[in-house]
Amino acid sequence: xxxxxxxxxxLLGCTLLAGCERETRAFHEEAPAINDVSPTDxxxxxxxxxxxxxxxxxxxxxNAFHISEGKRYYEWYNCYSCHAAGGGDIGxxxxxxxxxxxxxxxxxxxxxxxxxxxxxxxxxGRIPEQQVWEIAAYVRSMSGNAAKxxxxxxxxxxxxxxxxxxxxxxxERSEPPRSNR
Amino acid sequence: xxxxxxxxxxxxxxxxxxSGQQAALDAAGDQAATIGDLWTLxxxxxxxxxxxxxxxxxxxxxxxxxxxxxxPLTHGSGSRAEHPLRMALxxxxxxxxxxxxxxxxxxxxxDRSLAQARTDDALKIKVTAAQWWWKVEYEGxxxxxxxxxxxxxxxxxxxxxxxxxxxEDVIHSLxxxxxxxxxxxxxxxxxxxxxxxxREGEYRGQCAEFCGLQHAKMALDATVMNPDAFTRWRQQQxxxxxxxxxxxxxxxxxxxxxxxxxxxxxxxxxxASGQTGPNLTHLASRRTIAAGARPYSFEDLxxxxxxxxxxxxxxxxxxxxxxxxxxxxxxxxxxxxx
Ligand SMILES: [Cu+2]
Numbered sequence: 001x002x003x004x005x006x007x008x009x010x011l012l013g014c015t016l017l018a019g020c021e022r023e024t025r026a027f028h029e030e031a032p033a034i035n036d037v038s039p040t041d042x043x044x045x046x047x048x049x050x051x052x053x054x055x056x057x058x059x060x061x062x063n064a065f066h067i068s069e070g071k072r073y074y075e076w077y078n079c080y081s082c083h084a085a086g087g088g089d090i091g092x093x094x095x096x097x098x099x100x101x102x103x104x105x106x107x108x109x110x111x112x113x114x115x116x117x118x119x120x121x122x123x124x125g126r127i128p129e130q131q132v133w134e135i136a137a138y139v140r141s142m143s144g145n146a147a148k149x150x151x152x153x154x155x156x157x158x159x160x161x162x163x164x165x166x167x168x169x170x171x172e173r174s175e176p177p178r179s180n181r
Numbered sequence: 182x183x184x185x186x187x188x189x190x191x192x193x194x195x196x197x198x199x200s201g202q203q204a205a206l207d208a209a210g211d212q213a214a215t216i217g218d219l220w221t222l223x224x225x226x227x228x229x230x231x232x233x234x235x236x237x238x239x240x241x242x243x244x245x246x247x248x249x250x251x252x253p254l255t256h257g258s259g260s261r262a263e264h265p266l267r268m269a270l271x272x273x274x275x276x277x278x279x280x281x282x283x284x285x286x287x288x289x290x291x292d293r294s295l296a297q298a299r300t301d302d303a304l305k306i307k308v309t310a311a312q313w314w315w316k317v318e319y320e321g322x323x324x325x326x327x328x329x330x331x332x333x334x335x336x337x338x339x340x341x342x343x344x345x346x347x348x349e350d351v352i353h354s355l356x357x358x359x360x361x362x363x364x365x366x367x368x369x370x371x372x373x374x375x376x377x378x379x380r381e382g383e384y385r386g387q388c389a390e391f392c393g394l395q396h397a398k399m400a401l402d403a404t405v406m407n408p409d410a411f412t413r414w415r416q417q418q419x420x421x422x423x424x425x426x427x428x429x430x431x432x433x434x435x436x437x438x439x440x441x442x443x444x445x446x447x448x449x450x451x452x453a454s455g456q457t458g459p460n461l462t463h464l465a466s467r468r469t470i471a472a473g474a475r476p477y478s479f480e481d482l483x484x485x486x487x488x489x490x491x492x493x494x495x496x497x498x499x500x501x502x503x504x505x506x507x508x509x510x511x512x513x514x515x516x517x518x519x
Contacts, residue, residue, distance in 0.1 A: 027490040028500070072497070076457040077444055126441055128499045 022150055025065045031129035032056035057105050060137040061146035068152055070138030073131050077123065085159065086142040091120060095161070097143035108136040144168055203385040205358035209405060211377040212295060212361035219291050226280050233276070295362075298375050303343035304336070310346075310353035310366040310388065313395040313496055314459055314472040319415065328418040329447075331459030332472045333402045334386065336360075336378050337411035346372040354390035357403050363389050378405040385473070394495035400473025421450025422462045422518050433514025436507055441499070448518065458498060464518045471496065483512040 032054045060066045074080070082091035097103060101111050112132050115122030123132065141151045144167035151164040200207040208214040309316040319328040334357075336342050346355060348366040355374065356363040359382075364374040386401035406414070425434040434451070437443060443453035449462040468477050474493045475481040487508055489498040503511065 025495065027494050028488075125439065126444055128441055128501050131499050 022062075023064045026063075029130060031133055032060075053104070054106055057109070057133060057136075060133045061105055061140050062150050063137075064150045064152070066134045067137050067141050067146055067150055069131070070134035070136070070141075071152070071155075073127070073135050074138055077127055077135070079135070082119075085157075086139075086161075094139050095142040095167075097145065103140070103143070103145065105133070105136050105140055108139050109133060112136065142167070202383060203358055203387065207359055209378060209380040209382060209384065210360040211298075211379060212375065213359055214379075215291055215295060216362050219287055222287055223284060226284060230276070230280060295375070298341065298377070300341060300343050300375060303341040303375065305343050305345065306334070307345045307347065308334070308355065308366070309349055310355070310392075310399075311349035312351065312393050313388070313399040313493070315355075315399070315401045316349075316459065317401075319418075326419065328415055329449075329460045330418060330463065330467075332400075332469060333404070333467050335404045335406060335411060335414055336376065337408040338378050338381050338405050340408070341375055341377040344374045344376065346374060351392050352390050353388050353392045353399070355386060355401065356389040357384055357386035357401065359384040360386075360403065360405075365390060381405050381407060383468075395474075395493050398472060398474045398493050398496075400469070402467070402469050402473065417466070418463055422448045424450075425514055425517060427513070429510045430514045430517050432507075432510035433512070436503070436511050437514060441501055445498070461515065461518060465516050466519050471498075479512060479516050482515060483508060486511055486515075 060070075079091075082089055083094050086095035087093050092100065099107070101107055101116055109132055111120060112127070112135060113122065113124045113129075115124075127135070137146055140146045141164050144164075146164075148165055153163050153165045155163070205213065206217060206220070208217045305320040307318040307320065309318075315332050315334075317330050317332075317334055321327045344355070344364075346364055346366040348368045350368065352368070353366045354363050355366060357376070360376045360378055361374065364372050366372065382405055384403040384405070386403050388396055388399035388401075390396075392399070425431045437448070438452055443451075443455060445455040445458035447454050447456060447460045447462065449460075453461075465477070469475065470477050470481055470485050471489070471493050475485065485492050486501075486503070488500055489496060490500050
């Protein structure tokens with residue numbers, strides 16, 4: 001009886017501790033390298049080149065700290081002025097999971113760093129890379145693509161949209177994403 | 182033996198609170214003095230009551246030791262102990278009521294007098310707290326008379342200053358113990374705090390409401406100066422940043438303007454106009470870096486720019502990778518912003 005109690009207590013402890021990973025705060029992380037990422041899915045004719053996935057980049061959209069920092073920097077670097085809170089303005093909406101230049105975190109990273117021809121400025125050298133990854137993770141969370149247990153359930157401002165935890169995740173794509181609209 | 186030593190050490194620590202840069206009992210302004218008076222009154226009233234309790238306790242112990250064979254006290258009406266007991270009890274209740282009444286009245290009137298102080302000739306200053314630094318703006322007659330600085334508050338001696346308190350993100354609280362009481366800074370709400378400094382000197386304010394990771398390193402360097410020196414300081418803060426003069430400073434200027442720095446920081450007179458970080462126009466005239474995290478010096482500034490996340494982990498300024506020579510150039514430029 002006693003040992004069973006102890007065992008369940010230990011188990012509970014482990015479960016609780018496992019929850020900490022969601023919030024790990026890395027202040028000195030090396031930004032994941034970005035190499036050989038297809039800048040865009042949008043290419044004439046052929047099938048899209050597969051995106052070179054970077055496992056370290058994926059960590060960003062699984063971590064609550066990175067996503068909330070990304071949210072802060074989305075505001076600080078004034079993405080608001082063109083994309084509003086994700087609904088779009090003179091820039092396209094970022095919350096609808098329809099992408100001109102690809103919706104993988106690596107592709108969003110490239111969109112921010114390289115800029116895009118129809119009016120998206122390049123932020124190369126303007127935003128330190130680690131923060132671009134954080135912003136990209138936040139942008140992914142707007143369309144329900146970041147880990148549900150890592151996104152904030154409540155924003156600081158009044159919004160008419162659902163909280164990020166309730167944005168439905170997109171089903172795994174079998175066909176290439178619609179990129180031209 | 183060592184017990185006595187410990188008591189001495191504890192006393193020294195406690196007494197250190199009575200004077201210095203951050204001491205509520207070393208009043209350098211009207212508000213702190215008023216609050217100090219209330220504190221002294223409370224000390225006397227509570228000290229007196231405490232002493233009485235101890236005397237009665239000692240008496241009871243002494244009596245228990247020496248009067249064991251005396252006739253035990255019986256209670257109930259008509260017993261011999263009845264009358265003195267009743268007197269003592271009545272006396273105690275009376276004392277407590279009077280003591281609490283005096284304290285309540287004193288608190289009430291002091292609170293009123295602090296709230297009703299005259300503010301028409303006050304210097305108006307807007308203080309905004311953000312995680313984890315203070316933005317300080319001196320309102321002027323015209324927009325071009327507005328001084329913006331960070332992490333330092335300068336006040337002319339003798340003139341009341343009315344601080345308008347804002348918060349950017351979460352609740353903070355401003356406390357400069359030598360000058361006045363605490364006041365919260367609350368997002369979406371404007372509070373105010375009146376300070377009337379009476380003695381020149383350098384004091385230390387501190388955020389007094391837990392506000393996140395770097396709450397402890399959120400100090401405000403407060404200086405009370407003579408009015409002429411204050412006017413000179415204010416005029417000097419109104420000038421745009423000096424242009425870089427040496428080749429190294431010019432390099433640093435370029436790095437600042439083309440890198441991420443300009444997106445978050447403002448330097449008046451240059452294209453850098455970011456508003457999310459502290460204004461750096463006259464950075465080198467301040468005494469601290471990053472809300473008191475370090476004293477200001479060339480080396481400390483370079484440490485900060487090399488790696489703000491190890492000087493103040495978790496703060497909202499990112500690490501920007503720079504080569505050693507770029508780092509020196511950037512530091513040289515910022516160090517010229519007197
Ligand atoms: Cu605080």
